[in-house]
Amino acid sequence: MAAQPRFRDRALLLAGPALLTIVIFMVLPMAIALVYSFMTASPYGGVEKPYTAGAYVRFVYDRDLDDSLVFDTTYLQIFARSLILAALTSLGCLLIGLPMAWYVATRRPVQRQILVLLVTIPFWTNLLIRTYCWVLLLRDQGLVNNVLLWLGLTKAPITFLYSDGAVLLGLIYSSLPFMVLPIYGALEKMDPRLVEAAYDLYADRWAIMRKLVWPLAKPGVAAGNLLVFVPALGAFLQPDILGGGKKLMIGSLIQQQFTTGRNWAFGAALSMILMAFVLGAMMWSAWRRAAIAVPV
């Protein structure tokens, strides 16, 4: 009997460093943001008392001149646009990433290692620099327009930059490895004999993709979607640089509150709303997966 509490103490001791790391780097910042979101913004940055829910009210209501609250959808629209862009980013990454992962997974081992290395190479350079490279490519005098003009496909330069399309392109570009790698991980474990077996059992290419490759890739697709969707929702670099900051996204909006906007309370409140939303989406997808897994 005496051994049991000692064992529990030791387990706690062993888990201690991990718990401490989580508390310091995750729980604590979240708690600070939560507290800040219920405080009042100081005009010089930072927050001060009194405690208030004003920041959350501001998300859906605008304070009129006579101090009455008017329902206002500006921030909701930003939120919705961010959601749509993040969803499109996930979709785009999936459409490009799935065939890519399949291609890599079906090469010989040596080729596979080289190709995986190529997929990860963009990580070696700063994201800011890579995003600026897209500006150089897409601007009116950029490489893409020059090539199009030279080919005679267009008479005048096309304005690609500072549009939702350019933002989407930037987001897909920077998120693609996060979709390719988990799907590749799922497909790489697949026994190539399974494809032969399906082929032998009268499956054509399309049926092999639909009935074999897709179901086996699904766990990777789920992981990839999460890794792409969540960061894309909070992205501010691509909307700022490629979108020109014309149309705000939730990430840029939050970033602005802490820098030029000097409204830390509102910034923290927006972060909390975003986090609540992401958590909700993740829980919903986990619940749905569990619900599907049971009847089959």
Next chain:
Amino acid sequence: MQSLQTVARPEINLRVGSEGQSQDQSLDIETDSSVRLVQVQGVTKAFGVGPTALKALDNVSLTIRTNEFFTLLGPSGCGKTTLLRLLAGFEHPTEGAILLDNKHVVNDPPNKRPVNTVFQSYALFPHMSVEQNVAFGLERLGQRGPEVAERVAAMLKLVRLEALAKRRPSQLSGGQQQRVALARALAPQPRLLLLDEPLSALDLKLRRGMQVELKRIQRETGITFVLVTHDQEEALSMSDRIAVMDHGRVLQLGRPSDIYERPNCRFVADFIGEANVLPGSLFGFKAPYVAIRPERVLLSMKQDPENSGLPGHVVEVVYLGATTSCTVALQGGPLVKVERSDLPTGLVPDRPVICRFPHDALLPLES
């Protein structure tokens, strides 16, 4: 595919009728084209090109008859699996033709051939239940609903796995997975079932059981089985006919008893069962070599009146339970293995003995 059963029936009679002589069997193939299911004609398969190309198959020709249990037997790397993959359609021959039901199939992909395979590693679809695995081929052929359910149930009954229909492959033992793979390949009623060393992953006892099962299933379904194996015992016990292969060639093709009792070359004599291979001149044969099975050699302590035996001395005696194995060094060097249950007592190393070789047990080998 539905006409399979009716086509197969008369052939059974043919085979039973010609049980006595192997010559008759080859006659069937020559004269009656309905008996020829698969014709492999001068097939060569080379991997790679130029002088470094590896010839996995070298001008192989053979015919597989309807409703037979045909075995490709040989050591690893002899080309037997390559031949199987050519029949399935996974590989394309470098030269030669393959006919199935008298139609050229070389250019048909695997999903267009009425041929199914039981893979060595089973290759069951991990995300599907046993039922779904078995139904896969039927659904790809466009069958739906109760038709599929009925056939799946019948197949699972055939392999005695009715109780496990809802399980996933990962929840099954190796032997059970093997049965699912078999049911899955049999479900679409192929003209030809290919089995790629299907029993090699099972332990010995399970393997024996599955040998009997496979033979029963082949009889019950009337589907032609082509088995690839390197296990000569498996080949002898299950097959109607065996093709012994080495270095991409078929060395001998015949019934198990033909191959065991009348091997045509040193490799076959050595590979199928155990054999003592001795110079032919020792017994006055023209053939360069003569083989004799260890169980056919007679051993005695004294020379018989006719002086027909060859003298030697005992090298080693090993007691094996049912039999005793005794290695004898004949005068002049060659070793002879004798394995019998009626060896004389008192055999100890260096003891002089006489080996006698009954004339009808000597198998002259051409090469």
